[in-house]
Amino acid sequence: VREQTRQRIHRAIAKLRYVPHGAARSLITRKTHTVGVLLPDLFGEFFSELIRGIDLAARRHGYHLLVSSSHGDRSETEAMLRAMRGRVDGLIVLSPDLDGPDFESNLPSGFPVVLLNADGKKIFDSIRVDNYGGSLTVVRHLIGLGHRSIAFVTGPPRNHDAAERLRGYRDAVAGAGGRLLELDGDFREEAGYRAAGRMPRGKHPPTAVFAANDAMAIGLLCAFRERHIRVPEDVALAGFDDIPIARFITPPLTTVQVPIADLGARATAQLLHAIGEGDARRKPWEEVLPTRLVVRSSCGALLRARAAAAAPRSAQTQLPMSTSVQSDEEENDSRFSISPKEERR
Amino acid sequence: VREQTRQRIHRAIAKLRYVPHGAARSLITRKTHTVGVLLPDLFGEFFSELIRGIDLAARRHGYHLLVSSSHGDRSETEAMLRAMRGRVDGLIVLSPDLDGPDFESNLPSGFPVVLLNADGKKIFDSIRVDNYGGSLTVVRHLIGLGHRSIAFVTGPPRNHDAAERLRGYRDAVAGAGGRLLELDGDFREEAGYRAAGRMPRGKHPPTAVFAANDAMAIGLLCAFRERHIRVPEDVALAGFDDIPIARFITPPLTTVQVPIADLGARATAQLLHAIGEGDARRKPWEEVLPTRLVVRSSCGALLRARAAAAAPRSAQTQLPMSTSVQSDEEENDSRFSISPKEERR
DNA sequence: TTGTAAGCGTTATCAG
DNA sequence: CTGATAACGCTTACAA
Secondary structure (H helix, E strand, C coil): CCHHHHHHHHHHHHHHCCCCCHHHHHHHHCCCCEEEEEECCCCHHHHHHHHHHHHHHHHHCCCEEEEEECCCCHHHHHHHHHHCCCCCCEEEECCCCCCHHHHHHHCCCCCCEEEECCCCCCCCEEEEECHHHHHHHHHHHHHHCCCCEEEEECCCCCCHHHHHHHHHHHHHHHHCCCEEEEECCCCCHHHHHHHHHCCCCCCCCCCEEEECCHHHHHHHHHHHHHCCCCCCCCCEEECCECCHHHHCCCCCCEEEECCHHHHHHHHHHHHHHHHHCCCCCCCCCEEEECCEEEECHHHCHHHHHHHCCCCCCHHHHHCCCCCEEEEHHHCCCHHHCCCCCHHHC | CCHHHHHHHHHHHHHHCCCCCHHHHHHHHCCCCEEEEEECCCCHHHHHHHHHHHHHHHHHCCCEEEEEECCCCHHHHHHHHHHCCCCCCEEEECCCCCCHHHHHHHCCCCCCEEEECCCCCCCCEEEEECHHHHHHHHHHHHHHCCCCEEEEECCCCCCHHHHHHHHHHHHHHHHCCCEEEEECCCCCHHHHHHHHHCCCCCCCCCCEEEECCHHHHHHHHHHHHHCCCCCCCCCEEECCECCHHHHCCCCCCEEEECCHHHHHHHHHHHHHHHHHCCCCCCCCCEEEECCEEEECHHHCHHHHHHHCCCCCCHHHHHCCCCCEEEEHHHCCCHHHCCCCCHHHC
């Protein structure tokens, strides 16, 4: 273009305050430069981390984010699915309710979709966190500490993550010949609190409790406090998620770190890849993100390690490939954790 | 419409898998049923709460959310602003960098915009949190507890919230004839940690520290622990924000609750109202949301209240209209807080 | 009830 | 390099 023309155009742009119209542009280009995110609800911690991961990856490629969360029933969710047509180039979906047929009837065929923490059923791309492996690792860690009677507080019934964590618990306990003791929960603090009240108190009460998520573990901890049951001296406790609070409570909670931001970032990367290559009818892609055991005080391992100073930790030899163990001491920001060292002097 | 025709159409819809095309539709209707949210960055706590509030309000009116966060410089932010044209019906903006002229040159004139925690300059609708009042209240509360030398750890230099909190501190201290002691901070934990090291240690060290946000208060707490300075016995501590962790740390933190979700919800309500009424050239609307002092253990007030059982709290008479006081005991979910009662027996 | 035509703001194509 | 024209998928209005 000639410089003179350029100038003339830019002057016109400025004078008319011209700004291109997104809808009109994407109508003809068939590109919106937007990825849609469909969530069941806005869980505080989880949601914010997930979005952060997605946003970072999306923006790096010049994409926007259309967030859609639906409290509600399937029909509402399906409506949102439909509303996405012509507004986004692809979809990241986290929804236990939605099934293959739902997508096929509410979306143009070949529409790029990545499923989060759900079974892709060999039809859709999917990515999930290794809930099973993480659960297995925690329970084996507790078993390695000598616990034989380990209770498990479950998550909500139809939740995929919850089911996988339960499966890990069962397999680990069965593998060690232990007894199963499952208490119903729903991922909320109160559920943990109430589960504590339903624990058997006979001659052989559980010596350890594993909650399907940290929130319930905190509920349990609270209930134990009220009954003057000490953690970890009287009962060991472990959670799942590694929410920020986990390291700040007393005692700091042994838990499984879930790479939520990574989950979002990886999902986005894959989605953008799928968008880029058109609808090549390639084999659906599937990925499992490793989880990581974070050993803090609530399971009693640190107490024991301090007592029998240089004894090798037996649990470490039993870890599945996809899960690593890390004690809190090794984390680089532990300087700022409010640990209960002072209380224990 | 005749039932027979209806049926025929629905059958066709199902057979062709017809889904309306959002871009095409909004091109002619000039409505996208989407609100844009422009954020400087995705702060964990703050961001997630804000989005929750916005989303709830937006969805209630059938609107979607287009989230756009820009780490970056102004030119990047301006580009995002432009990209919003034809994709959203209105904009909620939280950005200290953006000024009036920026909006005027990058958006169609009369485009509905609501500014968050920024000065609307009588040109735009705006809504903000009463940082000043909250700050005033905390400091007066500390003064009411007998503190005369209160240190303040500031937020980042160009931050609007930080500036208002600083102003509240200065006015409250000046009003009581106290001494000002300001330590530089930036809202991050480390800043609080380091500020503790810079506190004067002479004959009259500060007897209370007020951090411009909770994260820094936690950093301070951590530093105090390492030096065996007890909170609140040796030094009183207060923060700002009431992040979830605040109630779980030891000791629970006295702080100011900021209604972040409300901020988002109110902003959305106003934006949708503005969208609905077209561009009536009405006077820009402005709202300030009240903050609330939450008294927990870290300021020493509860300790004192327990000692001198039924003494009326002097601070309560000095509160500005827009801020209320509430002790943790009255909060309905305190049953689940991990409070340090047991440690103190 | 059904069919037809115009137009929303772009991009793409093809002559001049 | 410029200008005209078609098309994207929809809504709206009006005619049949």
